[in-house]
Amino acid sequence: xxxxxxxxxxxxxxxxxxxxxxxxxxxxxxxxxxxxxxxxxxxxxxxxxxxxxxxxxxxxxxxxxxxxxxxxxxxxxxxxxxxxxxxxxxxxxxxxxxxxxxxxxxxx
Numbered sequence: 001x002x003x004x005x006x007x008x009x010x011x012x013x014x015x016x017x018x019x020x021x022x023x024x025x026x027x028x029x030x031x032x033x034x035x036x037x038x039x040x041x042x043x044x045x046x047x048x049x050x051x052x053x054x055x056x057x058x059x060x061x062x063x064x065x066x067x068x069x070x071x072x073x074x075x076x077x078x079x080x081x082x083x084x085x086x087x088x089x090x091x092x093x094x095x096x097x098x099x100x101x102x103x104x105x106x107x108x
Contacts, residue, residue: 001064005073007043007080016043016080023105025098027087031080032106040075042067046083059083066096071103079106 007013019033044063046056063081087095 001042001067005039005041007041007078012078013043013045013080016078023102025102027084027090027095028098028102029082029084030099030102030106031082032077033079034077037076040071040073041078042071042073043078043080044083045080049085050083050088055088059087062092062095063099066092066099070096070100075106077106 007016016031016033019031021033022029022031024030044060046059048056050056050059063083067081081099090098
């Protein structure tokens, strides 16, 4: 993902999480907040329950690839993808399907 499509600052993460509009699946949770800019941005959060640093980085790399494949960044919203511990138990394709269904639910 390009840097202009990423959310990195803790303040921005907190604003989106406080908006409290979310969609959930067994392995992912998607928090969404509308905005007035021309492109969407996405942040990824992987907690320590997922595993060590190597495992968390692997999960983040997989999520970035999933987002590039099924997210068009044309919407006018910010989103945060939270990874649940069930993520490791599912295959890449199953997690990608979960992400696609969550993105279809977002209608802003």
